[in-house]
Amino acid sequence: xxxxxxxxxxxxxxxxxxxxxxxxxxxxxxxxxxxxxxxxxxxxxxxxxxxxxxxxxxxxxxxxxxxxxxxxxxxxxxxxxxxxxxxxxxxxxxxxxxxxxxxxxxxxxxxxxxxxxxxxxxxxxxxxxxxxxxxxxxxxxxxxxxxxxxxxxxxxxxxxxxxxxxxxxxxxxxxxxxxxxxxxxxxxxxxxxxxxxxxxxxxxxxxxxxxxxxxxxxxxxxxxxxxxxxxxxxxxxxxxxxxxxx
Amino acid sequence: xxxxxxxxxxxxxxxxxxxxxxxxxxxxxxxxxxxxxxxxxxxxxxxxxxxxxxxxxxxxxxxxxxxxxxxxxxxxxxxxxxxxxxxxxxxxxxxxxxxxxxxxxxxxxxxxxxxxxxxxxxxxxxxxxxxxxxxxxxxxxxxxxxxxxxxxxxxxxxxxxxxxxxxxxxxxxxxxxxxxxxxxxxxxxxxxxxxxxxxxxxxxxxxxxxxxxxxxxxxxxxxxxxxxxxxxxxxxxxxxxxxxxx
Numbered sequence: 001x002x003x004x005x006x007x008x009x010x011x012x013x014x015x016x017x018x019x020x021x022x023x024x025x026x027x028x029x030x031x032x033x034x035x036x037x038x039x040x041x042x043x044x045x046x047x048x049x050x051x052x053x054x055x056x057x058x059x060x061x062x063x064x065x066x067x068x069x070x071x072x073x074x075x076x077x078x079x080x081x082x083x084x085x086x087x088x089x090x091x092x093x094x095x096x097x098x099x100x101x102x103x104x105x106x107x108x109x110x111x112x113x114x115x116x117x118x119x120x121x122x123x124x125x126x127x128x129x130x131x132x133x134x135x136x137x138x139x140x141x142x143x144x145x146x147x148x149x150x151x152x153x154x155x156x157x158x159x160x161x162x163x164x165x166x167x168x169x170x171x172x173x174x175x176x177x178x179x180x181x182x183x184x185x186x187x188x189x190x191x192x193x194x195x196x197x198x199x200x201x202x203x204x205x206x207x208x209x210x211x212x213x214x215x216x217x218x219x220x221x222x223x224x225x226x227x228x229x230x231x232x233x234x235x236x237x238x239x240x241x242x243x244x245x246x
Numbered sequence: 247x248x249x250x251x252x253x254x255x256x257x258x259x260x261x262x263x264x265x266x267x268x269x270x271x272x273x274x275x276x277x278x279x280x281x282x283x284x285x286x287x288x289x290x291x292x293x294x295x296x297x298x299x300x301x302x303x304x305x306x307x308x309x310x311x312x313x314x315x316x317x318x319x320x321x322x323x324x325x326x327x328x329x330x331x332x333x334x335x336x337x338x339x340x341x342x343x344x345x346x347x348x349x350x351x352x353x354x355x356x357x358x359x360x361x362x363x364x365x366x367x368x369x370x371x372x373x374x375x376x377x378x379x380x381x382x383x384x385x386x387x388x389x390x391x392x393x394x395x396x397x398x399x400x401x402x403x404x405x406x407x408x409x410x411x412x413x414x415x416x417x418x419x420x421x422x423x424x425x426x427x428x429x430x431x432x433x434x435x436x437x438x439x440x441x442x443x444x445x446x447x448x449x450x451x452x453x454x455x456x457x458x459x460x461x462x463x464x465x466x467x468x469x470x471x472x473x474x475x476x477x478x479x480x481x482x483x484x485x486x487x488x489x490x491x492x
Contacts, residue, residue, distance in 0.1 A: 002452045004248040004466075087490045094490070102403035152439070156402045156491045157348035158482050160420045160440030162447070164404070174406045177455065193398070193450065194406030201408070202448035204439065205467060206248045209423065220250075221451060236404050244333045244340070245402045245491045 002220035004206040006213040007035075013214070015047035020136020023215055029137065032222040034146035036203035037215040039166055040109070040120055042129050042149050048121040050077055068093055074108065074119055081106035081121060086246055099126060100237040101166060103153045123149065126167025127232035134169040134229065145217075146171035146225050150200035156245065163204035165196035165236065169229040173197075173236045194236055195224050248466035250452040252459040253281075259460070261293035266382020269461055275383065278468040280392035282449030285412055286355070286366055287460040288375050288395050294367040296323055314339055320354065320365060327352035327367060332492055345372060346483040347412060349399045369395065372413025373478030380415040380475065391463075392417035392471050396446035402491060409450035411442035411482065415475040419443075419482045440482055441470050 007027040013019060019041060029035050043049070057065065057072035061079055065072030068091050075093065079085075082095035086102055097106045099122070107122040123129040130147040138144040149167035154160075165173060173196035203216035240246070253273040259265060265287060275281050289295070303311065303318035307325055311318030314337050321339065325331075328341035332348055343352045345368070353368040369375040376393040384390040395413035400406075411419060419442035449462035486492065 001252075002250040002448075004250075004448075006247075089490060090488070092490065155440070155484075157484050157489060158410070158440060158443065159484050160438045160443070160482060162440045162443050192406045194401070194404060194408045195451070197404065197406070197408050198447040198451050201444040202248075202250075202451055205441070205444050205448060205470075236406060238401075238403050238405050242336070243403060244335060244338065 002202070002218060004202055004216050004218050006206045006208065007215040007217060008213060010041070010212070010214055013041045013044045015045065015049070017045045018136060019045040020133040021140055023133065024137040024140035027215060027217050029141060029143065029145040029217050030219075031143045032145075032219065032225065034148060034171060034199060034218040034221055034225070035133070035137065035215060036148045036150050036163075036200055036218065037133065038207070039107070039122060039126070039149055039151040041214040042123050042126070042133070043120045046123055046129065048123060049118050050121060051118045053117060064088055064093065074105070077119060077121065078106040078108055081108065084240070084246075096240065097122065099166070099233075100240075101153075102243075103151075107151055107153075107166070122151070122166065127169065127229075127234075128167075130167040130169035130232070131229050144170055146221075148196055148200055148203070150203060152204070163197075163200040165200045165233055167233050168196050169232070170226055171196055171199070172224050172226050172230055173233055175224065196233065196236060199224070248448070248464060250448055250462050250464050252452045252454065253461040253463060254459060256287070256458075256460055259287045259290045261291065261295070263291045264382060265291040266379040267386055269379065270383040270386035273461060273463050275387060275389065275391040275463050276465075277389045278391075278465065278471065280394060280417060280445060280464040280467055280471070281379070281383065281461055282394045282396050282409075282446055282464065283379065283461040284453070285353070285368060285372070285395055285397040288369050288372070288379070289366045292369055292375065294369060295364050296367060297364045299363060310334055310339065320351070323365060323367065324352040324354055327354065330486070330492075342486065343368065345412070346480075346486075347399075348489075349397075353397055353399075353412070368397070368412065373415065373475075373480075374413075376413040376415035376478070377475050390416055392467075394442055394446055394449070396449060398450070409443075409446040411446045411479055413479050414442050415478070416472055417442055417445070418470050418472050418476055419479055421470065442479065442482060445470070 055073040057076040061076035084096040087094040152161040175193040301319040303322040307322035330342040333340040398407040
């Protein structure tokens with residue numbers, strides 16, 4: 001039996017806030033639980049906000065902005081955060097981020113409007129963010145929960161977004177069943193399950209995004225925990241060399 | 247608060263079994279709950295098993311089988327279930343199925359070995375499967391739960407598989423937040439959430455695949471239910487014309 005509870009009662013987060021301490025107090029995780037926290041509040045606590053009036057778009061950003069009907073300053077930030085443009089058509093800009101994520105707009109919240117002239121970037125190192133949160137929570141609660149930093153990504157062939165893990169600590173991101181068989185003696189079809197992504201999606205269901213619940217706590221998933229910080233998110237990233245859809 | 251319990255105690259499923267009735271008895275869903283069931287048992291109950299010795303691979307299947315190091319009879323079945331080959335390289339065969347799903351091997355469990363000379367196809371119409379299960383469960387339990395048929399799909403840019411919905415009844419597959427704002431007054435970044443896929447992923451976490459738990463029941467997600475069978479899975483499928491990754 002798994003249960004998932006949303007975390008309420010967190011004040012607005014700003015740069016420098018000790019997010020781990022605040023989450024520990026609001027969520028009070030116990031041993032064996034996994035805290036899934038939205039990228040957005042992690043980025044806010046880390047000061048990963050950029051005001052657009054300080055951004056000078058270069059030639060590529062001006063060109064892409066015009067073609068894709070996007071603010072060229074936002075496009076410049078997307079390019080700065082990326083190593084490769086994967087697709088730029090039909091008003092969609094998909095890149096590979098410096099972390100190795102392939103997603104729209106390098107994960108930058110591009111829904112800024114005239115009166116909100118700033119955007120939120122992904123954490124610089126979202127595994128390190130998860131590790132810091134895990135350590136801060138341990139200081140308050142005396143236990144080290146699993147921590148996942150989650151963001152909503154679109155999918156190539158399905159509409160809508162689903163939450164995936166962009167960083168983790170204390171969680172095994174991939175549950176490898178290779179070599180195992182089902183009770184028919186047939187090798188299991190799902191050879192490796194992206195556990196951290198499924199945990200992120202499960203937490204998303206429990207969070208009311210409009211009322212500002214930035215996190216959820218999952219219990220009953222002890223088998224996915226690691227004793228130390230574990231490998232982070234890298235096992236979930238398909239290397240560019242194996243990408244059939246560049 | 248969401249909770250997810252696995253469904254135990256289901257006997258081996260064969261063609262013609264009244265799966266909805268069996269699930270109703272084993273899972274005993276109550277009002278407001280969502281039953282997520284693995285595609286594999288749905289397909290078994292519907293007789294969607296093909297013995298390979300009756301399959302004659304054609305020229306395209308023979309060619310692809312040799313190039314991709316796959317059994318050409320399995321490749322023939324994949325082609326029969328598909329409208330389009332999306333990628334065929336590096337021993338990977340990705341097609342668009344007749345339902346509109348883009349996935350490896352048209353969702354056919356290709357892990358058959360010499361001693362298991364049969365494969366399992368996806369249900370012919372997985373929304374219809376979900377509708378039938380929902381109706382059968384209502385006959386036994388007196389309530390119509392949400393029903394999702396789930397399968398494990400790989401992802402273009404992430405390793406591992408995650409469960410997604412391939413059919414649903416009584417569930418709104420897409421939670422549309424367009425036009426809503428967060429408490430900063432900023433338009434929400436996730437404009438539409440693929441709820442049915444997140445529910446499928448959440449259920450996957452609760453199921454022990456090796457011990458044959460074919461389903462899980464989710465409670466606490468009443469807000470995603472529909473009074474009637476609802477739109478099925480179609481709202482989650484990106485039309486081929488809008489696909490940037492064909």
